[in-house]
Amino acid sequence: MVTIKDIAKACGVGVSTVSRVLNNRPDVSAEVREKVLLEVRRSGYVPNNSARDLGRNQGNTIGVVVRGTGNLFFADVFNKLTDEADARGFSVIPRFIGSDDDEIQAGAYLEREKRLRGIIFLGGRFDYTPEEMSVIGVPYVLCTYSNEFGTLPDDVYSSVSIDDYHTARTAAETLIGLGHRKIAALIPSTADHSIGELRYRGYLDALSAHDIEVDPQLTAETGSFDLDAAYERVRRLIEENSDFTAMFAVSDTMALAAMKALQDSKRSVPEDVSLLTIDGIQISGFTNPSLSTMVQPAEEIGRKAVDLLAEVLEGRAHRHLLLDTVLRRGGSIAECRTSRPDR
């Protein structure tokens, strides 16, 4: 059985240096790191991680429940989140569940199985009650969402997300600023007590603030975030209402499906219809035209989620962070032509 001492001896370094390499600490030269890793590989040495876990991770494991693994935006958040947790010495145990699964139950199970110190929920419902959350016995952070439709007191949980309502309102006002007044909305639901409803409210209030009458026929509900459903719904919207000049879509992927539907119906984007959305995943910069989108700071959201949990574990108070979005102006929005008949 190869030991850490054998590795240190073979490399001519101390045991603590080998340990630093194995724990991926930065304070080791690239040369030494490579030498140690080569020797580890060559010798077949595997650290006794059960022992390491006991020493390092006693009470330092956090769970991450990811709801909706098909959400491309979550991938960016998750990667940064695990990086940050690792940098802070946390062990992360992730659990992936479907977008219709119950994240509270998943979190409660994970907590009991793994003796977690805390939980980060990446995606979930917006309407928790204290009774529901009583099954969670450790501090938790809502990541990418908050509890706008629920009854949790602010001081029992932490959260980090963008301000969905104001971001959507800014998006709709951007379209209005380009002269658009017939602006369609593409959302899963206007009343799902979730992100769709929040963003729809922002859209409605932007219209109201500019004295634009809301045309209910321009609200296209899809029932889900499914791309095929979004595509079909937009095709139908075009058949039924031919006079909108802009569309606010609830997310990048929904917007991609909408753009395809518009183009397949011979509507040019942005010449005939401007399209603006929220998220800012990488791929939407490579579409034709590229999407204009309110970019969520995915990496910062992931990092802050870990920060917030660490604060609470250190005995500090729960906090709620709303991070800013930035408009990435792609090629999918333009001035409204019909609003300038003199040109």
Added chain:
Amino acid sequence: MVTIKDIAKACGVGVSTVSRVLNNRPDVSAEVREKVLLEVRRSGYVPNNSARDLGRNQGNTIGVVVRGTGNLFFADVFNKLTDEADARGFSVIPRFIGSDDDEIQAGAYLEREKRLRGIIFLGGRFDYTPEEMSVIGVPYVLCTYSNEFGTLPDDVYSSVSIDDYHTARTAAETLIGLGHRKIAALIPSTADHSIGELRYRGYLDALSAHDIEVDPQLTAETGSFDLDAAYERVRRLIEENSDFTAMFAVSDTMALAAMKALQDSKRSVPEDVSLLTIDGIQISGFTNPSLSTMVQPAEEIGRKAVDLLAEVLEGRAHRHLLLDTVLRRGGSIAECRTSRPDR
């Protein structure tokens, strides 16, 4: 403390029924399932999972090392893989690592930490040696790739993937069949002992088989799967070589970057350049035009990986599966116009 008996009594069902609901078994009516879950929620009951783990999972935990979390194709495979593992009663412990990280070391660590029965590697190098893999002490399956450039004997590991070489060859021959002879290739590397090299070989042999001289200038290497790098490389290719009429791209996401570069350089797809690729992620059906792509059976790959591991754990031999791809003919390929001057 609420027990499973309390739940059963409150719902007027047997303990075994509650257990089936909690373990997500199919043989329970929707009505009963809902009643039990509501009562579980209401009562704050949490199963004693430590006990459950001991009973159910002793020796039934498998690890899944996912290398390259930004790979959109992996998300589909991973989801199906975990579903299938769950259906077979395995506990799955995933570990996510970067695309440049060492999956063997990650697997070895995971094995010792969690006392795994087996490991599925989702993504990894194609050139393992028996010495390297000797740090893995449990059966393992290579998922989405195999060991074409390595020296592992076939009977020490299992694998499931598409046939990268033949799929690429079929893709290139599809373009040749449309009359194209000046066909560019977009790949990370021609000699990386990995998927890029395999697919490039298929491309080269398709050209040779049709007596098309290979123009090295039409091989665009990017050094990685990064979308920005792919975009810039294709822009440069167009500046340097204006006469290719088709492109074979190594993957869907690389093809999306290529399409953007072509369009930004005023090349229409497919009128000026046909574009064909391999993977078949959902989003590439919603681009403009939609991508033509050789679709990998992501769900079947995920399911088969678990099947193969289960077989070996039951004492059967290692196997190597090559699954078929199917051309999804989107809007990005067309007959070559320059090859039909008489039209």
